[in-house]
Amino acid sequence: MRLRSVELELPDRAAAVEFLKDPWGLMEAGTRGATTYLRGTGDHPYIVAVTEAPGAAMAAATFSGSPAEIEALYARAKASGLPHGEWTGEFDEPGSGAGFSVPGPEGEPFRFVVEAERVAALPAESGRPLQVSHVVFNSRDREAATRTLVDALGFKVSDRTRIMSFLRCDDTHHAVAYADAKNASLNHIAFEMPDLDSVMRGIGRLRDAGMEPAWGPGRHGPGNNVFAYFIAPFGACIEYTAEVQRVDDSYRTGGPEDWKWPPNRTDHWGIAKRDDAKLAASGAAFPFRASRERRTGSRLKRA
Numbered sequence: 001m002r003l004r005s006v007e008l009e010l011p012d013r014a015a016a017v018e019f020l021k022d023p024w025g026l027m028e029a030g031t032r033g034a035t036t037y038l039r040g041t042g043d044h045p046y047i048v049a050v051t052e053a054p055g056a057a058m059a060a061a062t063f064s065g066s067p068a069e070i071e072a073l074y075a076r077a078k079a080s081g082l083p084h085g086e087w088t089g090e091f092d093e094p095g096s097g098a099g100f101s102v103p104g105p106e107g108e109p110f111r112f113v114v115e116a117e118r119v120a121a122l123p124a125e126s127g128r129p130l131q132v133s134h135v136v137f138n139s140r141d142r143e144a145a146t147r148t149l150v151d152a153l154g155f156k157v158s159d160r161t162r163i164m165s166f167l168r169c170d171d172t173h174h175a176v177a178y179a180d181a182k183n184a185s186l187n188h189i190a191f192e193m194p195d196l197d198s199v200m201r202g203i204g205r206l207r208d209a210g211m212e213p214a215w216g217p218g219r220h221g222p223g224n225n226v227f228a229y230f231i232a233p234f235g236a237c238i239e240y241t242a243e244v245q246r247v248d249d250s251y252r253t254g255g256p257e258d259w260k261w262p263p264n265r266t267d268h269w270g271i272a273k274r275d276d277a278k279l280a281a282s283g284a285a286f287p288f289r290a291s292r293e294r295r296t297g298s299r300l301k302r303a
């Protein structure tokens with residue numbers, strides 16, 4: 001199972017789509033009704049969906065896998081007692097098969113779908129995102145959220161720091177992370193670039209568009225990935241990343257004692273500038289929104 005896409009609701013879809021194409025680097029992958037789909041060069045049919053809506057919100061973080069993986073996860077979520085959406089025979093979106101949605105303990109909108117058809121990857125391009133690498137949520141009770149993902153949804157903990165937990169669902173060091181916060185909301189979405197050079201080219205392209213990083217460039221501790229964070233014009237914090245660590249079951253789960261920075265450092269290189277006020281404001285601007293099925297009310301049931 002792997003992270004496939006994020007689904008966003010935004011009041012100005014056209015402007016968001018234009019930004020995500022240029023300067024951000026995604027490519028349009030079709031429109032259905034009020035939703036426009038964007039892809040990277042990887043083999044996902046789309047990686048961001050933007051639906052026109054009255055307010056900005058995160059509607060879903062979607063994971064895809066084989067029929068056996070997703071069916072087993074549905075059974076596991078049901079058995080766990082998490083409230084969940086019913087099994088949906090076919091989601092109406094590019095490349096999607098059957099699946100289900102399930103909110104995390106603080107309403108994080110997860111969806112899990114069968115990868116019905118893998119589209120052909122496009123040639124990787126320097127400076128253009130491949131796919132979504134991870135999604136990070138702000139959480140009031142990080143330990144409870146982490147436990148739910150492990151127990152009910154089969155994730156594994158890669159690392160814990162003093163303020164964050166990093167979880168994986170395949171060999172990427174983290175697909176989901178939780179950050180301590182006063183409110184549950186989207187913290188950021190990371191887009192995987194082909195390499196470090198691509199991250200730098202991305203920063204240059206955003207600078208040409210008049211935008212400076214809110215944090216970075218730098219190299220993270222957990223995951224060892226290169227990063228540069230920006231606040232998108234539509235309010236979400238988004239990251240270019242590359243060289244994220246790949247791990248297997250032999251990876252030793254790290255704890256807060258393993259991840260301490262010397263004073264005045266927030267990354268391995270020691271060069272990353274960070275605008276805390278800007279980063280905090282973007283999280284507050286981006287709440288979760290119940291997925292379409294949950295909004296109808298009728299399809300949600302407790303196991």
Ligand SMILES: [Fe+2]
Pocket residue numbers: 134136188190227239
């Ligand atoms: Fe990140």
